Amino acid sequence: MQSPIDHRPGAQIHGRAVFPHAHLTGISGLQPHEILFLLDEAEQWIEANRTRAKSDHRLDGLTQINAFFENSTRTLLSFEIAGKRLGADVVNMHAAQSSVKKGETLIDTAMTLNAMRADVIVIRHMSSGAVQLIADKVDCPVLNAGDGSHEHPTQALLDALTIRRRRGSIAHQRVVICGDILHSRVARSNILALTALAAEVRVVAPSTLMPAAIEKMHVTPFTDFDAALEGADVVMMLRLQNERMSGAFIPSTREYHLNYGLTPERLARAKPDALVMHPGPMNRGVEIDSSVADMPGRSAITEQVEMGVAVRMACLDVLTRKARGVEGWA
């Protein structure tokens, strides 16, 4: 196996304005320079969002439908705010009130949104692959806001942007991702993005929550969190899903915390300035101690939320450029 650092020579080539994909269904399939292009595009919105001059008009008159078949406050809020700041007419479709409950097929729902002449559809779904299924059917760009245990590409982009801004670069950073690697779309998309950008990625999980052939993703697996943390530049904790807290995967929350919770003592094994990240919402005292989550200069957790809006603005902008006739979209 080639080292995760060397095997992608194109990773450091900053892209010209190229993003040739119609949809963003995952990090898989993106070239390193395409990922970097989206990060570069996101940069402009960070400062804008910090001022009062948030409003932009490039999506004026466009209809953005957020079709969330699975609840998610923060991701929905983030996409809704992103679209509104760009001027789009943003409409939310909540699963709870959806035709899905009436037995409609996913494709029929997608065709309905398409027939209403959406200009961009943001989808979150509990089934892996559901977003691609819809992307194959509709006439407008589709953005994956998380599908099953498959991908959550904008989370990976906002995490990469946070790392790049805080650590100066992504390449050669040792990033430790700890938690339910087996089921986590956040882990999966982050592994794809970070290895594409030549980071050294270590994944940590109890053996019951570690995928079988994880080495094929160019990461180094650990079951011992302490060992994995040695020399880490970034420690990215995953949320422990409540539904896994009891039962086959995890003996108990207390035992999970003992072995895989990020404590100040454990963090001391990482580099002295190592970054602490978490996609939220956090279970304080379970996968992460409050003292770590709130550690000044180390925790990047609220910054991740901020980068999320910027990254989603960039994705909504870039994906709709073709339809808007904007030069340089591809």
Add this chain to the structure above:
Amino acid sequence: MQSPIDHRPGAQIHGRAVFPHAHLTGISGLQPHEILFLLDEAEQWIEANRTRAKSDHRLDGLTQINAFFENSTRTLLSFEIAGKRLGADVVNMHAAQSSVKKGETLIDTAMTLNAMRADVIVIRHMSSGAVQLIADKVDCPVLNAGDGSHEHPTQALLDALTIRRRRGSIAHQRVVICGDILHSRVARSNILALTALAAEVRVVAPSTLMPAAIEKMHVTPFTDFDAALEGADVVMMLRLQNERMSGAFIPSTREYHLNYGLTPERLARAKPDALVMHPGPMNRGVEIDSSVADMPGRSAITEQVEMGVAVRMACLDVLTRKARGVEGWA
């Protein structure tokens, strides 16, 4: 009884710009030229919605409240998108979070919306007549988005628009409506609109789901779907409501499909170019086979959804003209 074709000589008179009604609570009470006026108004939005230049500003500064006491994803989305494309401030009131749960009367809720100075209120309610009750009390136009088993006028308008565009005309078209005629507000509004526009309407249902004196609505009732389909120009299938699938009305879903499901074999009894329609969401394999629902050149089901947004834009525009001081509203 006069024939449904001949008894309305005014049906083909295209109206000048006249819509003298303050509200749209139903098709009942509309003159044929008023129905055609709304269809004509809707035409302009079809092409506009297909381009990126969707945004219009005629409802700028107006407050549109969608008060949905009964859940409906597609109708709510359609009205929300319609209002936003016209520039209105659109606010949704969901029943699930409503004061109705706290024991407030419907009239009190209506007076509340009115006191907030809504400019147009779109209402969906599980009780027949609830929309009229509200329309009688408030100072702004009220649009019925479906009330009990009474009416669903914008559905009838979008269906009529679809037929007119696909068949060239509504007059003299043989339209077969099949399903729960007894409880369906879609059937009721469609019968009123289509007979007003001189179509020949046949209704098909098991006898338990056929109203007693349906002939008074100038339609021909059938219990035999095959017989009704002979020479049909349009086959409009109704959704089988889940709550009727078991119990007194329908022996079983399988038996319903056997007698009243639209299969390719059955469709062959209609004209070779007969249109297939369904208001959605569909129960594929129950009231309609997938091969029929997706039949190229024949199924108009997604086109119906598209016409829905255009029709609702027209209704919102026309009903608010008086308040906006626009010439020619009446």
Add this chain to the structure above:
Amino acid sequence: MQSPIDHRPGAQIHGRAVFPHAHLTGISGLQPHEILFLLDEAEQWIEANRTRAKSDHRLDGLTQINAFFENSTRTLLSFEIAGKRLGADVVNMHAAQSSVKKGETLIDTAMTLNAMRADVIVIRHMSSGAVQLIADKVDCPVLNAGDGSHEHPTQALLDALTIRRRRGSIAHQRVVICGDILHSRVARSNILALTALAAEVRVVAPSTLMPAAIEKMHVTPFTDFDAALEGADVVMMLRLQNERMSGAFIPSTREYHLNYGLTPERLARAKPDALVMHPGPMNRGVEIDSSVADMPGRSAITEQVEMGVAVRMACLDVLTRKARGVEGWA
């Protein structure tokens, strides 16, 4: 004890344009002239809302997040309409779909909203003090839309505005507030506002629903509703919460109505032109008779709703002035 009329000499001083508070978490802490300033600011929106020219652009480009951890149709609608009429990008966060359900702490939720760069956050929460907790943490103005049994300041402001417009003044008006004084944030905020503005406030409740040391709030407590009503200028009924209707606090709904329901006979004890108020939603036939609720020239209940939108527009405007660089905010 000093009389509630005389002990606040500053109450009648109309303020210059001064509102030095970053947040509006309650009426407590506001000076009389600051309350009056907000009422004066609200006046301009009343007429504007009655015309078609509702739309204002002073909050263009600003993000208003309505974070409602407790459901409330009318308050949410009112704040949403208020924000949209001022041009803000309004985003609703519903508790039902919230990260709170996933075990996130309130502070983490607040930090998330803050990191998304909200410009104003409107919060409703079931816990007293939750709004202050959030206000202490975020960088933008926070508006309390009701927190536990603590405060509901915009309700008190809209009630004060209604009284001032209908009675000419607030000072020296005898206002009788009847209902669950113990748990009601509406009562609490109203007592604070009305006594600050030199009204004479009487509170009426069964002894189980009367706070122990209520006299310290400069009001006169009564358990006998009839006695309290003598010479009243305003009768403000509180909603009987369903959760108190059975159990320790109230023997039965019927008995409550007998002793504390506002009937025409009872109202006759007040001044002949006494105003009837209720924050809604009403339980007709429980705390208030329909004939009283709908009494022409006497009931101000729908006017209260109307004043609500105007008051919330004023609060959103005033609180964001500092960030918008508008002169005269403080």
